[in-house]
Amino acid sequence: MENRDASLCYIVAAGMSKIGKRGEDGVALFVEAFNEVANIIEPRDIEAIYVGVQSERYEHQIMYGALIAERAGLLMREAYRVEACAAAGALALHTAYMAVRSGLHKVAMAVGLEKMTAKNTEEVTDSLMSASDYYLDQLNNITIPAQYAMLARRYMHDFGAREEDLCLVAVKNHENALYNPKAHIQRRITVEECMNSRPVARPLKLLDSAPISDGAAVVVVASEDVARRYTDTPVRILASTVSSDTLSISQRRDLTWPRAVHSAAEKAYKQARLKPSDIQLAEVHDCFTINEILLYEALGFAPRGRGYLLAREGETQRGGRISVNTSGGLKARGHPVGATGLAQIYEIYQQLTKQAGKRQVDADRAIAVNEGGVNSTAVVHVLAV
Ligand SMILES: CC(C)(COP(=O)(O)OP(=O)(O)OC[C@H]1O[C@@H](n2cnc3c(N)ncnc32)[C@H](O)[C@@H]1OP(=O)(O)O)[C@@H](O)C(=O)NCCC(=O)NCCS
Structure with missing residues (x-):
């Protein structure tokens, strides 16, 4: 796809919780990250929310689109979860990017979160293994x-x-x-x-290994015609x-x-x-x-x-x-x-x-x-x- 001037996409705000072994639940970590952007943009301008989460096994939770929209006070928006294991966060941003570049939405928010320490290492290892082929890898x-x-x-x-x-x-x-x-x-x-x-x-x-962590991050993107309403330094x-x-x-x-x-x-x-x-x-x-x-x-x-x-x-x-x-x-x-x-x-x-x-x-x-x-x-x- 060639970049067309009519639909350029900019990051206008980003927030992240402290990462670590956290006492809070996953949605509370989202709120921590969201608070960082809520001061920069006008939250009610967000037209769509895409949420990346690896697994429902840590907190026995799906329907993150609706849940995050509810906690952000942004009901009646397009809001849903995307899935690609550890790539879910960037895939949420890719979805927001497509929404803005297509002209469907002017402002969209990508969210990623995980509350891994709700389970022990053995359970986390098993959950992560579901990102492998069931018959070829998991059964072995x-x-x-x-x-x-x-x-x-x-x-x-x-x-x-x-x-x-x-x-x-x-x-x-x-x-x-x-x-x-x-x-x-x-x-x-x-x-x-x-x-x-x-x-x-x-x-x-x-x-050599990444740790098992809890945390959340949010990235808000906007089309070129509105991006500078929120910041003087949009990132394209x-x-x-x-x-x-x-x-x-x-x-x-x-x-x-x-x-x-x-x-x-x-x-x-x-x-x-x-x-x-x-x-x-x-x-x-x-x-x-x-x-x-x-x-x-x-x-x-x-x-x-x-x-x-x-x-x-x-x-x-x-x-x-x-x-x-x-x-x-x-x-x-x-x-x-x-x-x-x-x-x-x-x-x-x-x-x-x-x-x-x-x-x-x-x-x-x-x-x-x-x-x-x-x-x-x-x-x-x-x-x-
Ligand atoms: C490496 C791994 C197995 C260690 O888990 P564990 O053996 O249960 O380790 P523990 O949680 O008992 O931690 C023991 C100590 O090592 C530290 N530690 C744990 N993982 C660590 C890591 N990856 N790097 C550095 N220190 C680590 C802990 O902080 C703890 O220190 P403390 O005793 O001072 O608090 C686990 O972190 C793991 O599975 N990592 C990979 C996760 C993964 O596969 N992600 C997806 C890839 S796409």
Whole structure:
């Protein structure tokens, strides 16, 4: 789809709860995030609400569209839930983007939330596993961490990366989270500590893994003709794309090439009329450290098989050639699954509008990659001021 001037889409406000193990329920976390935007926009202008939630198993709740609209005091609007496991948040934004670009609505709100700690780790692992093919993967008890571990082993075998290289991603993202007051884990770690942390699914260890988090995020988008009513610094969505790959990794020819991410990114670069070297800032889906490295390659930041060298050479540190996961990423900002895609957009919005405080970088073009399943549904956004 070519960008037509009549229907450009801008982010005019974004809010996020503190991420972590929270006492509040999921909807209360939404209210915390919503309060941050309610002061900036006129809530009654919101014509549509799209909500990304991974699972009804944490709080035995569906019908999030109606529930969120009710709690926001926005009844009689178009309001419904979208689903793509960990990509649900970005998919909610994609839906809002389509609503604005089509001319159907002038102002729409994307919401993401998850209350994972309502269940224990075993139950969470089982719930996350429902994002795998039931017959091919779930019945064989192959958990999500085990699947990412297979990608890591294959990658290390094929390209010569070492476990320490994976840990460098965790060290970087933990360092960034120190400067993010809303991050789940604010603790500096070392490669040695990561290497010595307990195994989750070898070679992945505790400190290669995103934590189990609670949290919510909201992003409000508006058409060009009304965007400046709400803010002097609207952030333009240059591209919003989705691609999907096989659900089961057993059906893929190449385990270490996230084809859906590459496909969504190619479409996004074309829509945005940008190339990978134009990107200064990225929030990528580092649910396990190996994935951040795979995504460097799928996004064109590094040639195939050489993504780990970006981590080794510090090119993706805050202020480096491309600042990646300045928020702390899923690893340390936290990964409240349905909220994660919008937490990424929240960070980019903060950065592009120069509100990121001590973690501020100099950037005006950014990309976000959110994925569901094991790189099965990829959602890519390119944003600019
Ligand atoms: C890695 C994992 C299994 C650890 O869970 P666990 O073994 O139950 O760990 P606990 O909750 O008992 O936590 C033990 C300690 O480690 C810390 N911790 C837990 N997960 C952590 C993580 N990923 N990184 C750093 N520290 C972590 C806890 O804060 C806790 O510290 P404390 O004792 O000082 O409070 C769990 O976080 C997990 O499953 N993560 C992956 C989630 C996932 O797959 N997401 C979807 C991907 S798309």
